[in-house]
Amino acid sequence: MEVIIVPSSKEIGALAADSIEALVRNKPNAVIGLATGSSPLPIYDELARRHADEGLNFSAVSGFALDEYVGLPSGHFESYREVIRREFTNRVDVAAENVHGPDGSTEDLLGACQAYEDAISAAGGIDLQILGVGTNGHIGFNEPGSSLASRTRIKTLAEQTRQDNARFFDHLDQVPHHVVTQGLGTIMDARHLVLVAFGAGKADAVRDFVEGPVSAACPASILQFHPRATVIIDEAAASKLAGAPSYRHAYDNKPAWQGL
Structure with a gap:
């Protein structure tokens, strides 16, 4: 796991966007896992800017959402599905038919879960999965x-998650x-995981999943087992990391050719 500490959410968005841009330029038909919530918004804003100002091309890219509420009507x-369209895919040139989300409105939820697993597999698997982390990990x-x-x-949402x-x-x-959600095993199948978090409210969760034991009590801790997991956080989210000086040293001395 690589932990990168930067000053603000703007830098988080830029670094994560660098990784996605490198992937898309190298593999135009890349498959990207899309997260919702506040954490990924700086990434989507930066990618939309690069599309508008620099011509970054997403026309052959496919996207798969992490999750969906159960019971909300379509639209x-x-x-x-609507949040991802509003915040990202409608702002770039991703083809609408290439944007996928689990179906939380169907009566056959079990069938929808298997269909989503099958769709991810049929697309060749996810190249890069964007992640946030909840306050409970x-x-x-x-x-x-x-x-x-x-x-x-x-899954049944924890009450803390509903309140958040x-x-x-x-x-x-x-x-x-x-909700219908990709499982931890599904997420771990992605070839590159990029988790972003900012703000003091995420400091406990970041400490627990980066430096604590791997445990179902903190689901994000499974990233410790992934061969290519990148965690990009701001100073506030990093404030409880005992190893912060080591993470900063490693990133400051990272070879430029290595990328994220």
Whole structure:
């Protein structure tokens, strides 16, 4: 796991966008795993800027969302399929038919979970997965206690997660209790994981998954087992890391040719 500490969310977005741009220029039909929430927004803003100002081409790229609420009607403003379109894919030239999300509105949720796994496999797997981390250590919607080998499935949201996400709705009671999410095993199949986090509110979770034991109690800790996991955080999110000086030294002396 590589931990990179930068001054602000703007630098987080730029570094993560560098990695995605390098991938897309090297592999125009790259498959990118798309996350929602506040953490990825600086990445999407920077990629949209590079598309508009520098002609970065996403026309052959495919995108797969991490998760989706269960029970929101199709086209709901806060459904993650709509959020991803609004925040990223509609701002670049990704073909609409190449943007995929798990179906949380179907009556056959179990079938939808398997269909999503099959769609990811048919696309050749995910080249780069964008991740955020919840205050309780979840990635995707894999709440504490999730199986480290889990695949795409239905999950019940922890109450803390519902409270954290209530800011996107008018009232807490509008936040669904259930989601369809890629499992931890599904996420770990991606060839490169890029997790971003900023703000003091994420400091405990960052400390726990970077430097704590690998445990289902902190689902993001499974990144310690991935051969290519990049964690990009700001100073506030890094404030509880005992190894912060070592992480800074390693990044400051990293060969330029190595990339992320």
